[in-house]
C-alpha cells in the first residue's frame with residue numbers, strides 16, 4: 396500500500412511537470428497607431444514579417460493580431476502613400492520597427508509613425524548642378540538621411556546612386572554638382588534609424604539646363620582679325636580671318652580663302668571644351684549658317700577628340716554662290732566612351748580650287764538625354 400501511494404505521487408508529479416512546460420502560451424497584440432497626432436488608418440502592422448501575424452489598422456487606428464507566441468518579437472508598422480504638402484502623384488511612406496516582449500496579452504496604445512519626408516521641387520537648376528531640398532522628419536530615433544539619384548523613375552536603394560548622407564536631422568538641403576547638361580534626373584530620400592528605415596519620400600525629377608558647347612560661334616568677339624576662343628590653321632597660301640563687312644548675325648562672320656588652284660590644302664578651326672559636359676551615347680546637333688562664292692556639293696569633318704575618343708563626323712555642305720546664307724542642321728551621336736578631359740572640337744575642310752566661303756552662328760547643343 397505504501398508503494399502504491401508512492402507511485403501515485405510520482406504520477407501526479409510527472410503530470411504536473413508536463414502541465415508547466417506545455418502548451419507554450421499564445422497571446423494577442425493590439426494597439427493604436429497615430430500619425431501627426433491623429434489616429435491613422437490603413438497602416439500595415441506585422442510581427443517578425445510573418446503573414447499570419449499581420450493586420451491593417453481600421454479607420455480608428457486600431458489593430459489586433461492574435462496567436463502570437465510568447466517571447467521577444469519585432470513589430471513593424473508602415474503607412475504607404477502619405478500625402479504631404481502639395482504632392483500629388485508620387486507619395487512617400489513612413490514606418491517604424493520596435494521590439495516587443497510577449498508574455499501576456501499586449502496593448503500598445505500609442506504607436507507613433509514618423510513624419511514623412513517630402514522632397515520639394517529642386518531649385519537652382521543649372522547645366523551641371525541643382526539643389527535638392529526636403530522637409531525634416533520628427534522621429535527621435537533618427538540616424539541619417541540617404542539621398543538617391545537615378546536617370547529613370549525606377550529609383551530605389553538598389554537602382555539609385557547614393558549621392559548624399561546626412562546625420563543631422565535639420566540638414567535638409569544638398570547641392571548636387573555632379574550632373575550632366577540637358578539630362579533628366581530623379582531623386583528620392585530615405586530616412587534611417589539604427590533598426591532600419593523610418594520612411595521614404597516622394598519622387599522628384601527635373602531636367603538640367605542645356606548648354607551651348609562652343610564659345611564665340613558667331614565670331615563677334617575678336618582680337619584684330621582673329622576670333623577669341625578659336626584657333627585657326629589656314630595652311631600654306633590660304634587664309635582664315637574675320638570678315639567684319641559680311642555676316643548672317645551680328646557684325647562678323649569667318650571667311651575661309653583657299654588659294655591653290657589644284658588639290659586641297661586642308662584648313663581647320665578648333666577650340667577646346669570641358670569633356671565632362673559631354674554625355675556618352677547622347678545625340679547632339681551642330682547648326683550653322685554658311686555661304687560661298689562657288690557652287691559645289693561637298694562636306695566637312697567635325698572631329699571631336701580627347702584621350703578617350705577620336706570621332707570623325709562627315710557633314711554634307713551644299714555651297715552655292717547665291718550670296719544667300721544656307722542653314723546647316725545636323726544631328727550626330729557620341730560614342731559610349733567620351734572621356735572627361737580637355738576635348739577638342741575641330742571643323743576641318745578640304746575644298747579644292749581658288750574658293751572663298753564664310754561661316755557664322757555655329758552652335759553645338761545636346762538634343763537627347
Ligand SMILES: [Ca+2]
Pocket residue numbers: 613614615642643644645646647648755756
Ligand atoms: Ca556673326
